[in-house]
Amino acid sequence: MNRILKIIVLNKKRIIGLLLLLVTVFLFVYNDAFLYPKTIVRITRVENVFQEEREGPNGEIEKYYSQQLAGKVLNGSHKGKEVEISNTYSSSGIQNERYYLFDQVFVTVDSGGKQGSILGKKRDMHLVMLAVVFLVLLFSINKKQGGLIFISLLINMLIFMFVLYRYGEGDDLVLLAFIMMLVFSVFTLLFAGGFHKKTLVAIISTVLTTLLCYGIYEIVVLTGNRIPYEMMDYVVSPGDLSDLFLTGVLMGSLGAVMDVSISIAAGVSEIEKTSPDITIADLVKSIREMGYDIMGTMISVLFFTYISGGIPLVIIKIKNGYTLYHLIHFHLIFEIIRFLMGAIGIVLAIPVAGFCSALFLHSQSIRCSGKMIKENLKDIKRWMSIGRNKK
Amino acid sequence: MILTLFVILFFLMLFVGGNRGLDSFFALLRTIIAFTINVYLVAWGLPAVPVTLIICIFCVVTVLYFQNGVNDKMHAAAISVGIVVGIVILTAGPLLWRAGIGGYNEIEQYEEISMYLSADLSISMAAVSLAAVVLGLLGAVMDTAVAITTAVNEVYVNNPQLSQRELMLSGLHVGRDILGTTVNTLFFAGLGESIMLAVLFMRNEDDLATILNSKSLFQELSGILVGGIGCLFIIPLSSILIAGFLKKSPIKFDDFSR
Numbered sequence: 001m002n003r004i005l006k007i008i009v010l011n012k013k014r015i016i017g018l019l020l021l022l023v024t025v026f027l028f029v030y031n032d033a034f035l036y037p038k039t040i041v042r043i044t045r046v047e048n049v050f051q052e053e054r055e056g057p058n059g060e061i062e063k064y065y066s067q068q069l070a071g072k073v074l075n076g077s078h079k080g081k082e083v084e085i086s087n088t089y090s091s092s093g094i095q096n097e098r099y100y101l102f103d104q105v106f107v108t109v110d111s112g113g114k115q116g117s118i119l120g121k122k123r124d125m126h127l128v129m130l131a132v133v134f135l136v137l138l139f140s141i142n143k144k145q146g147g148l149i150f151i152s153l154l155i156n157m158l159i160f161m162f163v164l165y166r167y168g169e170g171d172d173l174v175l176l177a178f179i180m181m182l183v184f185s186v187f188t189l190l191f192a193g194g195f196h197k198k199t200l201v202a203i204i205s206t207v208l209t210t211l212l213c214y215g216i217y218e219i220v221v222l223t224g225n226r227i228p229y230e231m232m233d234y235v236v237s238p239g240d241l242s243d244l245f246l247t248g249v250l251m252g253s254l255g256a257v258m259d260v261s262i263s264i265a266a267g268v269s270e271i272e273k274t275s276p277d278i279t280i281a282d283l284v285k286s287i288r289e290m291g292y293d294i295m296g297t298m299i300s301v302l303f304f305t306y307i308s309g310g311i312p313l314v315i316i317k318i319k320n321g322y323t324l325y326h327l328i329h330f331h332l333i334f335e336i337i338r339f340l341m342g343a344i345g346i347v348l349a350i351p352v353a354g355f356c357s358a359l360f361l362h363s364q365s366i367r368c369s370g371k372m373i374k375e376n377l378k379d380i381k382r383w384m385s386i387g388r389n390k391k
Numbered sequence: 392m393i394l395t396l397f398v399i400l401f402f403l404m405l406f407v408g409g410n411r412g413l414d415s416f417f418a419l420l421r422t423i424i425a426f427t428i429n430v431y432l433v434a435w436g437l438p439a440v441p442v443t444l445i446i447c448i449f450c451v452v453t454v455l456y457f458q459n460g461v462n463d464k465m466h467a468a469a470i471s472v473g474i475v476v477g478i479v480i481l482t483a484g485p486l487l488w489r490a491g492i493g494g495y496n497e498i499e500q501y502e503e504i505s506m507y508l509s510a511d512l513s514i515s516m517a518a519v520s521l522a523a524v525v526l527g528l529l530g531a532v533m534d535t536a537v538a539i540t541t542a543v544n545e546v547y548v549n550n551p552q553l554s555q556r557e558l559m560l561s562g563l564h565v566g567r568d569i570l571g572t573t574v575n576t577l578f579f580a581g582l583g584e585s586i587m588l589a590v591l592f593m594r595n596e597d598d599l600a601t602i603l604n605s606k607s608l609f610q611e612l613s614g615i616l617v618g619g620i621g622c623l624f625i626i627p628l629s630s631i632l633i634a635g636f637l638k639k640s641p642i643k644f645d646d647f648s649r
Contacts, residue, residue: 036600054511060436062511093494093517094510100489106604120497124603126490130483130616137623138574142567149571153578160582160589168593184579192571216399224392234498234587234607244590248583255579259572266568288409295408296415297534298576300422300454304530305580309614311430311523312493312516318434319512324427333393338583340396347403347412 018136025132029125030104033074038106040122041071041083046101051088057320063091069099071116078109083116094316097121152191159183173240177247181210181254189262198265201360205261205353206254212352213253213345217246227337231330233313245334252338253345256302260294260349261356268357283358291350299343306339307332414458421453429526433519440480443522447476447529454533463636464540471536471629475621476525483617484521492524492613493517496606498591520610527614528621531573535622538569540633547637555638562630573622581615 033040047068054062069085085107089098099105099118104125107116138146163180167173185206193199221227221242229241267290271278310332317331328336404412429446433439451472455465493516495505542565543558553561588611592602602608 038600056511056513057509060511060513062513090511092510092512092514093491094512095495095500095505097491097494103489120604120606121491122604123490123606123609126486127603127609127612129486130613130620134616134619134623137620138570141563141570141623141626145567145570149574153574156578156582164589164593167590188575192575220392220395220399224395227392232587234591235502244587248586250583251586252580252583254583255576258579259576262572288407292408292411292415295404295412296418296458297454297537299415299419301530301534301573301576302580303419303422303426305527305577305614305618306584307426308523308527309584309611311433311526312519313499314430315434315514315519316508316510316512316516318431319514320508328393336393337396338580340393340400342580343400344396344403347400347407350407 014140018140022132022136026125026129029128032124033104036075036106038119039076039078039109039116040074041085041105041107041116042074043069043071043085043099043101043103043105044082045070046099054090060319065089065098067099071105073109074104078113081113083107083109083114085116085118087118148191152188155187156184159187173243173247177243177250181250182207184251184254185210185258188258192258192262193266196269197361198262198269198357201268201357202258202261202265202353204360205265205349205356206258208356209257209261209345209349209352210250210254212348213257213341214246214250216344217249217341227333228330232334249338249341252302252306253342256298256342257345257349260298260346261353263294264290264350264353265357265361268354268361272361278362280358280362283362284354287350287354287358291354295347295350298346302339302342302346306335306342310335418454418458422450425449425453426526433514433522436514439515439518439522440484440525443525444476444480447525448473450529451533455537459537459541464544464633465537467629467633467636468533468536468540471625471632472529472532474628475532475625476529478624479525479528479617479621480521483524483613483620487521487524487613487617488517490609490613491517491606492520492610494606496610498588498607524614524617528618531577531618532621532625535566535569535573536625536629539565539626539629543630543633544637555634558634558637559630562633563627566626566630570623570626574619577615577618577622581611585611 045068048065049068051064051066054064056062065088067087067089069087070082071085073079073081073083085105087097087099089096097118099121104122106119106122108119109116135150138149140146159180163176167176185203189199189202189206193202227242227245229235229245232241232245235241264287268283268287271283271286314327314332317327322331401416404416406412408415425446429443432442451469455469455472459465499505539562543562546561547553547558588607592608597605
């Protein structure tokens with residue numbers, strides 16, 4: 001406890017600075033209504049009245065409440081006026097929204113300027129708070145590394161948006177996706193590993209593994225049952241759903257594959273640095289050892305990350321009487337395929353990255369391959385001279 | 392399709408990992424079963440957040456203690472995971488609640504399927520969404536914690552005269568190396584998941600104000616951001632805890648035999 005207090009006292013300036021930053025950002029996004037063209041109301045009075053009970057499909061009792069809200073308009077032509085809004089919500093909140101005191105909401109105000117109806121909650125404040133806390137933590141753990149990660153995330157976002165824009169203009173999605181993934185892996189790995197041979201190895205192994213994943217995916221899709229793409233969340237246009245899904249799947253596994261590749265390449269380059277005379281057999285052994293450690297935990301990371309996103313909808317569907325089989329094959333199928341492809345990518349990346357780093361980073365194999373290339377060149381020269389003699 | 396991929400995954404894990412690959416595969420199966428039980432318990436009407444906490448404890452125990460043994464490094468990892476999950480529920484929970492994370496978002500609300508699914512289920516969807524965020528964070532947080540505590544333990548075994556402070560610093564140092572890759576994994580997983588949503592925003596020609604305040608974007612991003620925050624927060628926490636554990640208690644013999 002004393003130690004923590006000491007740390008706080010020592011870093012007083014920095015901590016106060018961070019707190020000031022947080023408060024400033026919070027105050028700004030709390031009062032940024034002037035930036036919006038839509039009318040925004042801050043709710044200043046809430047009255048909830050119980051309305052009725054409705055029975056659900058399994059005898060659940062859902063309680064409905066009506067809300068009488070009053071709030072102050074924060075921007076636009078009605079600024080400063082008070083408007084009355086009415087709303088209903090239920091205990092589950094599946095299809096409706098409950099509003100609390102001091103919430104900010106987008107509204108349309110009727111011509112009299114007294115009554116309003118809600119369009120939606122203003123969520124930028126909450127989103128910005130989460131993002132700012134994330135960035136503050138990122139930078140406080142390590143300024144340099146945090147900055148690099150931040151820049152690489154930013155660049156990747158921009159590339160992603162640019163690719164979406166090109167796709168909107170009508171370019172072929174799969175081709176774009178492959179170019180995008182190449183650019184992603186080059187940038188991300190350069191930022192993670194710096195200008196070093198291990199980065200090159202990691203890039204090569206990432207590209208190879210992603211191509212292998214793509215091959216497996218295509219074969220399985222061709223031989224298996226049709227995927228019910230129309231059941232996907234956020235269905236846009238029925239034409240290219242399979243391509244969109246494929247891009248998402250490969251992109252998801254790309255992150256994990258890059259992670260494994262750079263870990264193994266960095267590990268091998270570290271081993272080469274400390275013991276340059278290591279034999280190929282020992283090297284393979286330590287690559288396998290690294291692989292074991294990565295595999296289990298990375299796969300469970302992907303599992304939790306992907307499948308948890310589907311929980312809310314799945315619970316609604318279970319309550320409505322869907323069976324487990326139906327859920328897995330028609331509703332959770334997209335999350336499950338994303339997860340399985342990511343896991344396959346992780347496991348594949350271990351031997352591929354190991355092979356690439358042994359080939360490029362292991363000094364003995366470099367010597368060997370150098371010798372081989374020299375001899376091949378000699379052979380080629382000999383063949384060429386034979387050809388010339390024949391003429 | 393799913394079955395084929397699952398079989399491919401099984402054989403790959405077997406070939407690449409051998410016996411330990413098999414172990415990881417069974418650990419994955421255990422997690423899947425725990426997950427399914429969790430979903431069904433919540434669907435039967437038990438409160439979402441407490442049930443999820445119990446399942447979290449089960450996952451922590453099986454993943455940490457069954458796979459890595461009962462020792463100081465796992466105690467430190469388990470305690471730091473517990474603290475992070477607690478802090479996330481206490482701080483991010485109210486924030487997500489107030490932001491209205493639960494229920495259908497603008498897009499799902501007008502999809503065909505939500506028209507004929509009953510909405511009178513009397514389960515608080517905000518609590519379910521919070522539980523989903525906590526579960527989503529759990530994997531990445533456990534991964535980071537275990538990586539740090541095992542690395543610090545390794546440093547300590549090779550160099551037992553290091554002080555508590557030096558051990559903590561070495562934990563932070565390892566954390567920096569892990570940081571980038573974990574954040575990237577989460578980031579790309581999220582990007583791959585949200586590509587459909589991004590295309591939809593583009594097709595609808597929504598303006599930035601609409602996108603920033605939409606529930607759909609918030610639901611996608613909050614999981615990734617909270618996961619990232621958890622991963623970052625656990626780096627100093629688990630470093631401090633493992634340093635404390637190693638310096639207070641005498642070294643156990645099973646640490647040497649490993």
